[in-house]
Amino acid sequence: xxxxxxxxxFNSIKTKQQAQKIIKGLGNGNIEEVNVxxxxxxxxxxxxxxxxxxxxxxxxxxxxYWDEFLPSIEEESLKGKTFALYGGGDQKGxxxxxxxxxxxxxxxxxxxxxxxxxxxxxEGYEFESSKALRGNQFVGLALDIENQAALTDERxxxxxxxxxxxxx
Amino acid sequence: xxxxxxxxxxxxxxxKETLLKWYQLLRLGRSLDDRAPNYLKQAxxxxxxxxxxxxxxxxxxxxxxxxxxxxxxxxxxxxLQTSVSAGLTAEEIIYNGISKDTDVAGGGRHMSNHFAKPExxxxxxxxxxxxxxxxxxxxxxxxKYYKSKGVAxxxxxxxxxxxxxxxxxxxxxxxEMLPVVFVFQDNGYGISVPKKDQQANxxxxxxxxxxxxxxxxxxxxxxxxxxxxxxxxxxKWAEENQKPxxxxxxxxRIHSHSNSDRHELYRDKAELNYVREYDPIAKFRRLLxxxxxxxxxxxxxxxxxxxxxVKKAHKAGMAAPDPSPDSVHDFVYxxxxxxxxxxxxxxxxxxxxxxxxxxxxxxxxxEFRRNPDTFIYGxxxxxxxxxGIFNVSKGMQQEFGHQRVFNAPIAxxxxxxxxxxxxxxxxxxxxxxxxxxxxxxxxxAMEQFVETTHEYWRTKGQYSxxxxxxxxxxxxxxxxxxxxxxxxxxxxxxxxxxVVYPSYADDAAGxxxxxxxxxxxxxxxxxxxxxxxxxxxxxxxEDFEVPFGKARIRRNGSDLTMITYGNTTHxxxxxxxxxxxxxxxECEVVDLRSLVPxxxxxxxxxxxxxxxxxxxxxxxxxxxxxxxxxxxxxxxxFKFLDAPVMRVGAEFTPVGFNRILEAAILPNTExxxxxxxxxxxx
Numbered sequence: 141x142x143x144x145x146x147x148x149x150f151n152s153i154k155t156k157q158q159a160q161k162i163i164k165g166l167g168n169g170n171i172e173e174v175n176v177x178x179x180x181x182x183x184x185x186x187x188x189x190x191x192x193x194x195x196x197x198x199x200x201x202x203x204x205y206w207d208e209f210l211p212s213i214e215e216e217s218l219k220g221k222t223f224a225l226y227g228g229g230d231q232k233g234x235x236x237x238x239x240x241x242x243x244x245x246x247x248x249x250x251x252x253x254x255x256x257x258x259x260x261x262x263e264g265y266e267f268e269s270s271k272a273l274r275g276n277q278f279v280g281l282a283l284d285i286e287n288q289a290a291l292t293d294e295r296x297x298x299x300x301x302x303x304x305x306x307x308x
Numbered sequence: 309x310x311x312x313x314x315x316x317x318x319x320x321x322x323x324k325e326t327l328l329k330w331y332q333l334l335r336l337g338r339s340l341d342d343r344a345p346n347y348l349k350q351a352x353x354x355x356x357x358x359x360x361x362x363x364x365x366x367x368x369x370x371x372x373x374x375x376x377x378x379x380x381x382x383x384x385x386x387x388l389q390t391s392v393s394a395g396l397t398a399e400e401i402i403y404n405g406i407s408k409d410t411d412v413a414g415g416g417r418h419m420s421n422h423f424a425k426p427e428x429x430x431x432x433x434x435x436x437x438x439x440x441x442x443x444x445x446x447x448x449x450x451x452k453y454y455k456s457k458g459v460a461x462x463x464x465x466x467x468x469x470x471x472x473x474x475x476x477x478x479x480x481x482x483x484e485m486l487p488v489v490f491v492f493q494d495n496g497y498g499i500s501v502p503k504k505d506q507q508a509n510x511x512x513x514x515x516x517x518x519x520x521x522x523x524x525x526x527x528x529x530x531x532x533x534x535x536x537x538x539x540x541x542x543x544k545w546a547e548e549n550q551k552p553x554x555x556x557x558x559x560x561r562i563h564s565h566s567n568s569d570r571h572e573l574y575r576d577k578a579e580l581n582y583v584r585e586y587d588p589i590a591k592f593r594r595l596l597x598x599x600x601x602x603x604x605x606x607x608x609x610x611x612x613x614x615x616x617x618v619k620k621a622h623k624a625g626m627a628a629p630d631p632s633p634d635s636v637h638d639f640v641y642x643x644x645x646x647x648x649x650x651x652x653x654x655x656x657x658x659x660x661x662x663x664x665x666x667x668x669x670x671x672x673x674x675e676f677r678r679n680p681d682t683f684i685y686g687x688x689x690x691x692x693x694x695x696g697i698f699n700v701s702k703g704m705q706q707e708f709g710h711q712r713v714f715n716a717p718i719a720x721x722x723x724x725x726x727x728x729x730x731x732x733x734x735x736x737x738x739x740x741x742x743x744x745x746x747x748x749x750x751x752x753a754m755e756q757f758v759e760t761t762h763e764y765w766r767t768k769g770q771y772s773x774x775x776x777x778x779x780x781x782x783x784x785x786x787x788x789x790x791x792x793x794x795x796x797x798x799x800x801x802x803x804x805x806x807v808v809y810p811s812y813a814d815d816a817a818g819x820x821x822x823x824x825x826x827x828x829x830x831x832x833x834x835x836x837x838x839x840x841x842x843x844x845x846x847x848x849x850e851d852f853e854v855p856f857g858k859a860r861i862r863r864n865g866s867d868l869t870m871i872t873y874g875n876t877t878h879x880x881x882x883x884x885x886x887x888x889x890x891x892x893x894e895c896e897v898v899d900l901r902s903l904v905p906x907x908x909x910x911x912x913x914x915x916x917x918x919x920x921x922x923x924x925x926x927x928x929x930x931x932x933x934x935x936x937x938x939x940x941x942x943x944x945x946f947k948f949l950d951a952p953v954m955r956v957g958a959e960f961t962p963v964g965f966n967r968i969l970e971a972a973i974l975p976n977t978e979x980x981x982x983x984x985x986x987x988x989x990x
Contacts, residue, residue: 197586198558199494199510201528204591208598211319236510247311 143170144307147184148193149205150175154228154285155193161293162191162226165300177205181212188220189307194227194245194280200237200271202244210248218254224303225256225280226296231267232287239282243271246279256280257306258299264291313525317536319595327601328610330372330532334364334589335614337389340401343618344388344421348567352626353406354420358386359563363493365588366529366557368393369539370463370491376428378458379543380447380732382440383423384433386493387463391423394430398621408628415768416631426770431732434759438468441477441490442722442756446729448486450737452550453711459487459546460729466556467498469512473755476722481552482519483717488552489542493529495561500574513556521551529557530588532595560586640803641905642764642772642828647853653818653860653901655852661845664838667813668700668778668820672740674851675824676708679738682824683730685714686723686742686778697745698780698839720744720753727775728760738824740776747779747833748793760829761804776823776830781809782875782926783974784837788965792974794874794925797932799831800903806856807904809833811877814846815901818854826856835874835926843878857905861914865896868984869914871937872924873900876956876975880924883981893988903933911937912945919950920987924980929957951990956983 146162148155150173163171174183176193197203202210225246229239246256259277265284272278281299283292319327341361347354360367363386371393374381383390392401400412404423407416413424413432424432433440444462451458468474469492481488492513496503509515513524523545527538535557542553560583564571572580596602647653662670676682684704688697690713695702705713716723720743727739743757744750750757757777764772783792800807808823808830810816816834823830838844862877863884870880877899884895896914900907915921921941923934938953959973 198560201558204586207528207531208591208595211595211599234510236514 143187144172144189144191145174145184145187146171146191147174147176147179149177149203151177152195155195158226158228158283158292158296159193161296162300165297166304176209179209184209184213185217188222190221190223191303192223192225192245194225194241196227196229196234196237196239196241199234200240202241206245213252216253218249218252222255222257222307223249224258224306226283226299227280228283228285230286231265231284235266235268238265238267238270238272239278240271242278242280242282243273246272258303260295260299313527313537313541315537316540317533319533319599319601322533324601327596328606330368331592331596331602331607332610332614333371333393334368334389334592335611336398336617337367337392338364338589339614339618340392340398341388343622344405345567347406356385356419356566357405357421358566359561360386360388361562362495362560362583362586362588363529364389365532365535365592366491366493366527366539366559368532369535370461371395372536373539373543374461375458376430378456380429380431380444380458380460382431382433382444382460382462384437384440384464384468385419385421385435386465388421388423390463391430395428396423396425396430398617399624400425402621402625403628406625407631408625409631410628414766414770417768418766424767426767432767432771434762436755436759438464438471438474439725439755439759441474442725443729443732444488444490445477445481445486446726447732448481448488449484449726450730450733452484452486454733457547459489459543461489461491461543463491463493465498466492466494466503466512467501467506469515470498470506473721473725476717476719477725478516478519478522478552478554480717480719480722480726482522485521485551487546487550489539489546489555490552491539491555491557493557493559495559497561497565499565499569500571511556513554516554522554523551524554524556526556527558529559530586530591532588532592562587639765639769641806642769642774643826644806644828644856645822645825647818647822647855649851650818650849650853651855653815653854653858655814655849657814657847657849659847662813662848663840663842663845664810664813664816664834665699665840667817667848668834669702671817671820672701672704673707675738675821676704676712679736679824681734681736682738682740683712684740685716687716687718687745689713689715689742691715696742698836700778720750721756724753724756724760724777728756728763728773731773731775732771735774735827738774738776740778740824743777743779745780746791746793747781747795748790750779750795757799757805758802761802763804764828765804772827773829774827776820776832778832778834780836781833782835782837783963783970784875786965786967786970787963789962792963792970794833794927796833796903797927800933800936804829805904806830806902807833808856808902809835809873810901811835811838811874811899812844812846814848814852815854815860815899817848818852819901821851821853822856833874837875838878854901857902857907859907859910860899860901861896861910862899863895863897865894865918867893867918868895868920868922868987869898869918870895870922870924870984871898871900871911873903875926876924876980879975879977879980882977883984886981887984893984895984906937906940908940908944911941915941915945916948919948920990921949921953922956922980922983922987923953924956924975926975927957928960929955930960932957951987954983954987956980
């Protein structure tokens, strides 16, 4: 079995492109791509290490596919598992809820015993508030292709180097 | 998944019966919502329809947490699903949609898609979006005062929060710490206007985060469980803590704003697609299936059942009676108090004369002693020994306490709107408000004033706002543009409000008593220049009463009728005396006392007697109330006239501050005398 599960919506072109860059950045073949729109609990739980793509929808919400899947995760069931989160946001259009989705997901995981890794600096971003904030860091990788597309590759590369060390 | 909110309802643990009930309600609401445009296409009705699709989850939650035995619900015009969830039947929705006599909101009198059932505390609200926030605050004040259970729930779109009165309402609820739940259903648009054009914060509830005593909850209004949990928490917290809550619910608007809007003109295809993808009912159905809480068959059976329910309701709607054209004059005015001791509003009292200010003060106190459910508030109403700027309410707070006699914020619409709301709590309540410190400042309250005039008629007699609006009116005090206005010319144009304007202390007492004992709204205009005038002082019998619509002949005469009210009654009396002393004419002075209803009988009788009429009032001649009196006489008593009906009033200008300007603008005895002499030449 592959060691890392990379969960994202296969229907989302932008997220898919970012997923491919992450795979390339991690540089190994130990990653299994999973379409989050089709998963069941069993398929999700089989991994130890996770990379979850969590874009932010509307004014700070999870996409339906995550929202509808998460109730399947039982209390305490994520103990011993490690999660790295990334997601897109729009810091100019939605400065009050920039990458909230990552923060909502991180809260959910931590509440159920999972470990979240791959925090990144907020330097270089301009926004008003975010549920993804942990002090001066995001609780994952914040991508903004609406306003900072040119920085995406570098951000992904740096982040993959960081999380590669965190995964068992 | 909101850390501030206890997760009571979850897909895996909520009992199946409840889940299926919700699904059925959602499907029923959506079916009716989807069907509404067909009635317009077939020219049957429902010409105003603001679709609820996309707001379904939060609306389901509002209706489910509402308990008609203790709560009060103020739905807005997009709240079809809320109304279904709160218990309205498919028939009742359709009766309202196609404006049938059987419509429980008000027999087809109000616009379609304005669902209500006053009998169940689901209130009939205005089309002025968000204005019912003030009514919710008013009734919450009563809930708190009477230590009743329950809360007021007010629902609106996020764009209507831009209205000033919404801020007044929430500020008032925060200050008074009232059990109100304000729900903002945020679909991103006010008709075609995106919310970035409405306010700086994308979530408008953030605008209120600086207020004290208020809790703000944010939820996903497209998600049944998040909405149910947020609304449950909101209602529970508001009731337990006796403080307000705002629930900001993110929704999507799947369709256009209404049937007069075309959203494809301002929303691109991508947006139209994703709002459909986020359909709350589709999501709920997926969850039910995914977590094995219901089978496809079970849900399909519910869908089929709903189809039958809607079909049956449609048939009932088509067979229901239309309102009768003969009924249009029903329920314009709620029943007035009929004076018992002084049925015609006259007396033979000979005791020491009292001034108008004493008359008002003593009558207010007497009525407050008589009815413990009486309240008075306004600006600068009471602070220790000060009882209002003119001392009308002096001593009342000391005698009746701060909960019955209190100051309001400087927010006229708030004063007027919360009076309307408070009066809804029970039929014994009588609210007296000083609508503004001076009548001149009443204009900001006009929106609520107009709204209140509609209530009784719009609900087909189900609700009468029992409110007396007192306003210190008129000039002759050197007050300039904003301390001299007398505004009856505008305010008598609204059916549904009685308007009285006494000239003497006894009538002031009698009309105030009648107003405070009546159902419905009375506008009580007080000529403030006469408050302390010895001229207006009269003996006043105990418990004096003056019926509405009964003029008083203050001086008998045979040559000329002067029809007047307020300040100018005394001028007419002076002119009449002068002309009598000079042997020129005997003038009859008719003091109208009530403008609405108008005592047409006394007017006609006097005209028959004198054949000459001079209408005198302080307000402007052009557009003034005298035009209505004059036209009535011309139409109904032309054959008795020997001269044209003439009018004396203010110039068609504002009232200037300089005394020279004021004198040139307002009517006076000289102008009245000149006009009287001219009429007498015919």
